[in-house]
Amino acid sequence: MRRLVCLWAVAALACTDDTAERAARNGAARERTLVDTLVVRVQGGTTVGSERVAEGRFRVFVRAQSLDLRVEIEDGGCAPRAVELVVTHLPAEGLQTTARSFLAGLSPVVSAARRAAGGAVLFTGDAHDPDWTPLGPESAFAPRTDGRTRTWTAVLDRGARSARVVDTAIADLDLPAPPGACARLGAERLGGIGQAPIVLRHRLRVPLEGADVVFAVWGNAAGRAGTRAKILEAVAASDARFAVVSGDLTADGSAAQLKATVEQIDDALTIPWFATLGERDLQGGAVDDYVRLLGASTFAFDAGPVRVAVLDSAGGGLSADAHTSLRRWVGDQTLWWSADAPPPTRVVVTHTPPFDPAGARGAGFRSRLEATRLVALLQRSDVPYLLTSHLPIWQTDVLAGVRVVHAGGAGAPLEESDETHFWVRVTARAGCVEVGEVGAAEGEACGAGCGGGLACVEGTCGPCVEVERRDPAR
Amino acid sequence: MRTLLLVLALALGPGAAHAIDEADTIEDAIEQGYTPRPADQPAGSLLGGVIGLAPGFLVHGLGHFYVGDRAGGVKLLVAELAGIALLVGDVLIGAATNESGAWGAPRQVLRHAGIVLFVGSWAADVIGAFKGYESFEQDTTRQRGGDFSLGYRYTFDPLTPFRHHLVMRLALDGGWIYARPLVDLADGLRRYEMDLGTRLFRGDDPQNQFAVGARLQRRELAAYGAATRGVMGYAAVKTDLGQALPSLRYLYLVSRVGVGGDWYSFDDSVDSTPGILDDAAFVDRYLLLETGVSLNSGPRTRLEVLFVQDPTRDIPAFGDDLGLVQAGLTHQYLGDLNIEFTLTAGQGWGVWLGLGYGL
Numbered sequence: 001m002r003r004l005v006c007l008w009a010v011a012a013l014a015c016t017d018d019t020a021e022r023a024a025r026n027g028a029a030r031e032r033t034l035v036d037t038l039v040v041r042v043q044g045g046t047t048v049g050s051e052r053v054a055e056g057r058f059r060v061f062v063r064a065q066s067l068d069l070r071v072e073i074e075d076g077g078c079a080p081r082a083v084e085l086v087v088t089h090l091p092a093e094g095l096q097t098t099a100r101s102f103l104a105g106l107s108p109v110v111s112a113a114r115r116a117a118g119g120a121v122l123f124t125g126d127a128h129d130p131d132w133t134p135l136g137p138e139s140a141f142a143p144r145t146d147g148r149t150r151t152w153t154a155v156l157d158r159g160a161r162s163a164r165v166v167d168t169a170i171a172d173l174d175l176p177a178p179p180g181a182c183a184r185l186g187a188e189r190l191g192g193i194g195q196a197p198i199v200l201r202h203r204l205r206v207p208l209e210g211a212d213v214v215f216a217v218w219g220n221a222a223g224r225a226g227t228r229a230k231i232l233e234a235v236a237a238s239d240a241r242f243a244v245v246s247g248d249l250t251a252d253g254s255a256a257q258l259k260a261t262v263e264q265i266d267d268a269l270t271i272p273w274f275a276t277l278g279e280r281d282l283q284g285g286a287v288d289d290y291v292r293l294l295g296a297s298t299f300a301f302d303a304g305p306v307r308v309a310v311l312d313s314a315g316g317g318l319s320a321d322a323h324t325s326l327r328r329w330v331g332d333q334t335l336w337w338s339a340d341a342p343p344p345t346r347v348v349v350t351h352t353p354p355f356d357p358a359g360a361r362g363a364g365f366r367s368r369l370e371a372t373r374l375v376a377l378l379q380r381s382d383v384p385y386l387l388t389s390h391l392p393i394w395q396t397d398v399l400a401g402v403r404v405v406h407a408g409g410a411g412a413p414l415e416e417s418d419e420t421h422f423w424v425r426v427t428a429r430a431g432c433v434e435v436g437e438v439g440a441a442e443g444e445a446c447g448a449g450c451g452g453g454l455a456c457v458e459g460t461c462g463p464c465v466e467v468e469r470r471d472p473a474r
Numbered sequence: 475m476r477t478l479l480l481v482l483a484l485a486l487g488p489g490a491a492h493a494i495d496e497a498d499t500i501e502d503a504i505e506q507g508y509t510p511r512p513a514d515q516p517a518g519s520l521l522g523g524v525i526g527l528a529p530g531f532l533v534h535g536l537g538h539f540y541v542g543d544r545a546g547g548v549k550l551l552v553a554e555l556a557g558i559a560l561l562v563g564d565v566l567i568g569a570a571t572n573e574s575g576a577w578g579a580p581r582q583v584l585r586h587a588g589i590v591l592f593v594g595s596w597a598a599d600v601i602g603a604f605k606g607y608e609s610f611e612q613d614t615t616r617q618r619g620g621d622f623s624l625g626y627r628y629t630f631d632p633l634t635p636f637r638h639h640l641v642m643r644l645a646l647d648g649g650w651i652y653a654r655p656l657v658d659l660a661d662g663l664r665r666y667e668m669d670l671g672t673r674l675f676r677g678d679d680p681q682n683q684f685a686v687g688a689r690l691q692r693r694e695l696a697a698y699g700a701a702t703r704g705v706m707g708y709a710a711v712k713t714d715l716g717q718a719l720p721s722l723r724y725l726y727l728v729s730r731v732g733v734g735g736d737w738y739s740f741d742d743s744v745d746s747t748p749g750i751l752d753d754a755a756f757v758d759r760y761l762l763l764e765t766g767v768s769l770n771s772g773p774r775t776r777l778e779v780l781f782v783q784d785p786t787r788d789i790p791a792f793g794d795d796l797g798l799v800q801a802g803l804t805h806q807y808l809g810d811l812n813i814e815f816t817l818t819a820g821q822g823w824g825v826w827l828g829l830g831y832g833l
Contacts, residue, residue: 020632317790320632359759360733361578366821367790368758369695370633372738376698379740379755392572400740400755413572 018282022312023319026296034058037076037197038156040083043336044069046295056080057170062087063294065274065310066301067242068205070336073154073163074104076197080157080177084170087143087150087204089272091241094206097150100138101163105196106131129337132199141165141202148272154200163200201337208241208304212430215303216240217349217407218423219389222280223251224411225264231410231423232268234472238425242271242303244310246389247278247351248412255285262293274299277314278351278390298322300329305455306428306465307335307343313352316366323373330381344432345453345464346383353388353404357397363390378402382435382453384465387424391415394422394469405467425468429455432464511607515720516542518606526599534595537603538721546602546719550595557591560584579761583731586763586783586797590729593781594767602721609716609723611770613681621645623814625828627658629788632822635697636663636788641826649673652687662697663788671710681726682717685710689732691786692750699741701748704786706734706762715767725769728778732762736786760785766800774806782818790821804830 032040032047038058040047044066051059056079062071064087073083106114110133143152143165153170156163166173216235221228235243245265250257258281265273275294281287290297297312298319309329311322318326329335330346354371356364365371378386379400389408393415397404409422432455433439439451440461450461504510511517519541526537534554535547564584571577627639639660646653651672658665671687689706710730716723737754741747766780783797791797802816810832818824 317633323633355756355758356575356578358575358578359735360582360761361573361575362582362760362785363573363575363578367631367633368736368760368785369631369636369788370790372695372700372702373634373698375738376695376700376740376744380699380742380744391575393575397756400738415572415574417572 018287019312019315019317019319020321022277022287022290022297022314023321025291026298026312027321029291029296032060034060034083035077038081038083039074040085041072041074042070043072044299044301045071045087046291046299048292048295053084053170056175057082057084057173059084059086059170064089064204064272065295065299067091067208067272067303068203068301071202071204072337073156073200073202074197075156075158075163075199078159080155080159080175082153082155082170082173082175084151084153085143085202088148089266089274090148090150090204091206091272092148092270095150095204096207097141097143097152097202097204098138099141099154099165099200099202101135102129102132102199102201103135103161103196104129104132104199106133133196135161135163135198138203142167143204144169148270150204152202154202156198156200158198161198163198165200165202206241210430211304213241213304213306213428214239215308215426215428216243216423217246217387217389217426218243218410219246219278219351220248220392220408221245221261221411222248223257223261225260227411227421228261228264229268230472231421232265234470235423236269236271238470240271240425243269243273244308244349245273245275246310246349246387246407247276247314248280248389248408249275249278250281250284250286253281253284253286255289257284258286258289258293274310276310276312276349276351279314279316282314298325300325300335302335302340302343304428305343305345305430305432307346309346309348311348311350313350313365316352317370318350318374323377326374327377330377330383343428344434345428346381347385347387347426347428347465348378348383349387351388352390353386353406355397355399355404356391357395357406375399375402384453384463385426385467387426387467394419396467403467407469409469420471422469422471425470427466427468429457429462429464429466431455515607518602518604518608520604523600523604526596526603530599530603531596534592534599537599541603541606543602543721546721547599549719550599553591553595553598557588557593557595560588560591564588579733582761582763582783586765586781589796590765590781594765598715598719598722598725601725602719605721607721607723610725611773612679612724613726613768613770613776618647618649620647620833621812621830622833623812623828623830625814625826627824627826627828629660629818629824630822631789633790634788636660639663641828643828643830650676652685662695664694664696665691666693667691671708677713679714682713683711689734691736693736693786694747696745696747699744699746701739701741701750701752702736703739703750703754704734704736706732706760708732708762712768725767728764728766728768728780730762730764733759734762734786735759762786763797776804778802778804787818787820789818789824792820802826 029046032050040060045062045064048063049061053059143150153166155166249261276297300309354365354374386404391406392408392412393406395406407424433450433452435452437452439449440447442461444461446456450456454461455464522537522541525540530536535550538547564581623643625641627641639658641658643656654669656667668690671685673683673685675684686709691704693702708730712726712728715725715727735757737757739748739752739754763783764780768778771777780800782800798820800818805813807813812830814828814830816826
């Protein structure tokens with residue numbers, strides 16, 4: 001149907017790609033400005049809504065899209081303010097929640113000392129943002145819990161140089177009165193730092209260091225609720241720590257169908273789940289509502305030994321932003337503020353494969369040049385797996401050393417009529433050795449250590465990432 | 475209406491004053507040597523073209539019916555229905571085979587042919603009804619000799635950095651055989667191409683021809699640290715549509731179908747490309763489908779409009795792999811000097827401006 005619609009528009013050159021528009025929506029959802037001087041930023045999740053509760057009091061809704069969610073509130077105003085954060089789709093157990101406050105600046109004394117030391121010694125500052133002044137150590141806090149939803153209230157008072165998490169719900173909170181005229185706060189007393197915004201950073205994570213991480217991936221359910229129910233049952237009974245849905249959640253892209261799908265998955269799974277879009281999901285009103293229900297359609301997160309990058313290729317290719325982000329994600333950079341080293345291995349999940357193994361069918365990326373660009377980046381970055389779900393087959397192709405798994409078996413009719421539907425179990429091994437390191441080869445005893453791209457599994461070196469097909473019971 | 479137009483034509487034509495003075499009826503004018511338009515060659519009509527454009531989009535051939543060419547109208551209607559049938563067939567096969575890859579190529583052909591028949595029959599109705607039986611200029615493109623073109627090409631695809639190209643083309647034509655090397659140089663992308671073919675059939679009008687050939691291509695994508703080398707075999711046809719629809723005399727159908735493969739190699743860093751003999755990491759197979767029309771809009775000006783499905787192009791296709799639209803204009807300026815202009819549109823777009831010189 002989309003092809004016939006586009007046919008009508010070809011002559012008018014009106015059939016444009018909305019990939020860039022979705023990228024803009026994704027970007028806009030990572031940062032939410034509540035008022036001019038009050039901003040909420042999220043990494044490992046997406047802001048999906050906000051509301052003003054009262055003067056100086058706001059509520060922000062966040063959809064977690066990782067097992068390591070970071071929320072940063074920056075307040076450059078002078079009156080005390082409160083932000084209640086409501087975060088959904090977090091793990092029900094094992095969550096560590098910490099917060100730390102900063103002034104987003106350095107005092108003149110510290111700045112001068114740094115200059116004098118010529119950068120040889122780093123005075124104060126945060127390890128990740130050395131130009132910030134921590135106001136205290138990272139401290140645990142206890143959000144209110146309701147299943148997979150966490151709620152807490154942050155109170156920021158720049159005048160008092162205070163930003164903290166409180167136990168009280170925002171409606172019951174007593175905020176201190178604002179200090180008179182909101183001029184330069186203590187500029188004479190504090191120097192330039194008096195102008196610095198105050199920042200409260202929160203981190204909600206499941207520590208996964210030192211352990212294998214297993215997660216589930218499926219895609220191309222195409223609205224088949226019955227098949228999806230079987231897959232959800234199988235995933236819920238498995239040892240998966242989280243799930244990634246790689247597109248085509250709906251059959252026709254309607255907002256109602258997307259909402260029903262989200263509800264079905266929410267009801268069936270207690271583990272966190274994240275999703276991107278497929279071409280079917282773009283056909284209807286779901287494309288206008290996906291951020292609220294799923295979060296951003298392109299995102300990445302670290303989970304123990306693996307970094308998972310999920311890319312929106314529903315339009316037959318990636319956006320320019322996605323290409324830029326992917327270059328960072330498959331590199332050696334940390335995702336955001338973090339003292340943790342990046343994981344040693346990567347897995348990329350997207351809906352459309354760069355190249356169609358059937359060639360002439362043309363079900364890969366719309367542009368072979370763009371497909372080449374993606375494969376070249378993954379090859380140079382030693383990414384072992386690219387999981388896709390556009391094609392209703394189970395097949396693995398090796399493109400320049402990258403294993404492209406075609407796993408679109410979660411509901412849409414399969415190419416082979418005698419096949420059964422399936423999901424994919426991915427295991428990322430702890431102790432994965434960075435590519436390039438010298439050591440024992442695959443299949444050999446671990447001995448002094450495995451070589452790059454391998455991990456020691458029960459005494460033998462094996463791949464860092466294993467992908468298995470799982471068929472739910474009929 | 476036609477009588478009125480005839481009267482006006484007689485009034486404005488040479489000797490009309492004398493004819494009008496002396497002829498009271500058309501029969502009288504015929505006796506005096508006037509040769510009217512044959513009954514089976516109706517004149518063009520602006521209203522006929524408009525009818526072909528608007529209600530004619532739904533029922534192709536209406537314009538021809540209006541101007542009195544019933545046979546042409548029927549042919550166009552049949553072509554429209556055939557086009558729709560092919561498109562429906564594509565969808566039905568896809569549903570019946572669960573989008574199987576084995577049916578990918580046949581479905582591409584059905585889809586391409588369906589689009590061409592649908593859009594082509596509609597356009598033919600509009601053009602033919604508006605123009606009538608007056609033919610276009612005959613295409614006198616020479617079939618022998620050589621032509622060298624040098625040009626600048628600009629392409630825009632927001633996802634690739636390749637913008638400014640220097641393109642050099644050579645066309646060596648020996649009548650039955652031809653060779654067309656091409657070099658396309660851009661920052662981060664170089665393309666070398668050799669098209670070799672032979673014309674297996676040429677009609678009385680040498681523009682009616684059937685050829686087979688092979689296109690060899692190497693692309694060096696230094697921007698990505700990759701390179702491809704590929705070969706495509708193809709069959710191409712050019713034929714005068716006036717043989718089927720007299721109102722389109724000297725409007726040529728051009729079409730090419732090819733099957734090819736590109737072998738991809740990758741280097742470990744960008745800004746370098748694998749050697750031409752380096753092992754390939756994988757091969758990608760594709761189908762090329764190109765159909766369009768070529769006509770001389772003037773004695774020295776040729777216009778070509780193509781619907782292209784070629785995945786090796788550097789401009790991504792419309793929508794869901796619907797292809798590109800390419801319009802080219804060649805004007806013979808001075809003797810053997812040509813000015814060439816081509817516009818290509820898809821998700822991105824490209825413009826080529828070149829000068830050609832006949833060797």
